Amino acid sequence: MLEPSLWLASAQRLCVLTGAGVSAESGIPTFRGPGGLWRQYKPEELATPQAFRRDPNLVWEWYDWRRQLIAKAEPNPAHRALVELEKRAPKFTLITQNVDGLHRRAGSRNIIHVHGDIWLVRCTVCGRQDQNEIVPLPEIPPHCSGCGGLLRPGVVWFGESLPAQEWEAATRAARQCDLFLVIGTSAAVMPAGGLAMDARSAGARVIEINAEETGLSRYVDVSLRGPAGELLPALLKEGIPNSDRLL
Ligand code: APR
Numbered sequence: 001m002l003e004p005s006l007w008l009a010s011a012q013r014l015c016v017l018t019g020a021g022v023s024a025e026s027g028i029p030t031f032r033g034p035g036g037l038w039r040q041y042k043p044e045e046l047a048t049p050q051a052f053r054r055d056p057n058l059v060w061e062w063y064d065w066r067r068q069l070i071a072k073a074e075p076n077p078a079h080r081a082l083v084e085l086e087k088r089a090p091k092f093t094l095i096t097q098n099v100d101g102l103h104r105r106a107g108s109r110n111i112i113h114v115h116g117d118i119w120l121v122r123c124t125v126c127g128r129q130d131q132n133e134i135v136p137l138p139e140i141p142p143h144c145s146g147c148g149g150l151l152r153p154g155v156v157w158f159g160e161s162l163p164a165q166e167w168e169a170a171t172r173a174a175r176q177c178d179l180f181l182v183i184g185t186s187a188a189v190m191p192a193g194g195l196a197m198d199a200r201s202a203g204a205r206v207i208e209i210n211a212e213e214t215g216l217s218r219y220v221d222v223s224l225r226g227p228a229g230e231l232l233p234a235l236l237k238e239g240i241p242n243s244d245r246l247l
Contacts, residue, residue, distance in 0.1 A: 004207050004222050005238045007179050014089040015177035015204070016082060017195050018096045018103070021184020021211060025076040025229035028069060028100055032186050033212070048158050056150060060141040063153045067118055071135045075106035078183070081232035083107040093173035097185060097192050099155045112170045114162050114192050120154025123147060129154060162191065170195060175202040183209040184228050187216045196220065209235075 020030035030036045052059045086092040094111045099118040121132045123144035142151045180199035187193035200206050206220040217223040
């Protein structure tokens with residue numbers, strides 16, 4: 001067995017951070033890579049509180065389109081490998097920046113959603129929050145069944161702070177783990193993008209899995225290059241797949 005497989009097999013407190021790259025093989029566009037959403041749309045027009053105030057209709061049309069896309073997608077082998085990892089590790093925490101709910105659908109249990117959940121809606125008037133999985137939405141923009149107020153997606157927009165409880169749990173898990181996997185994220189967005197280095201400075205080993213090099217690649221212990229849907233299952237099968245291992 002090679003180091004990463006050994007580290008994985010012997011990890012007592014495993015912490016994982018995922019980004020959009022984990023859902024790419026489920027057919028869900030990432031944000032910054034080729035075909036990424038921020039290559040076609042402007043985040044300041046769709047993913048900020050100001051954008052929502054300016055044009056809730058446009059913002060909801062975009063989220064409704066993403067919800068319909070996600071509803072047709074299935075978890076891929078990367079999601080399923082993380083479910084298997086959770087069964088094996090004595091202590092396991094999955095921190096995700098993804099709002100698509102695919103980790104939950106795959107069967108992961110201990111998930112921290114640091115950027116919210118596209119299947120949650122929250123009333124901008126009374127604050128009521130509900131799970132809403134209706135696609136397509138019958139009414140755009142949707143309104144609160146309680147007070148009739150305008151609903152917003154239950155996701156974290158640029159310029160908003162992360163949910164305090166989730167963020168506290170995520171930073172604690174990153175600092176207490178002995179192995180940190182950072183998978184399918186450009187680590188371009190803070191503070192989530194800094195968790196891998198938090199873990200490393202607290203003494204954890206860090207393995208990156210990414211189709212491309214990222215700003216993190218030179219700082220981690222091992223950076224495995226390739227699709228998460230292939231590398232993660234192979235890593236679980238105790239052999240480093242034929243990827244370019246950068247130590
Ligand atoms: N396997 C592994 N990595 C992949 C794959 C794949 N099949 N496909 C793409 N990637 C990698 C890309 O190389 C890139 O590094 O996934 C990463 C996706 O990066 P981004 O598109 O920036 O997505 P993410 O890092 O999740 O963005 C963070 O930014 O827009 C906000 O809130 C949004 O949560 C998101 C945050």
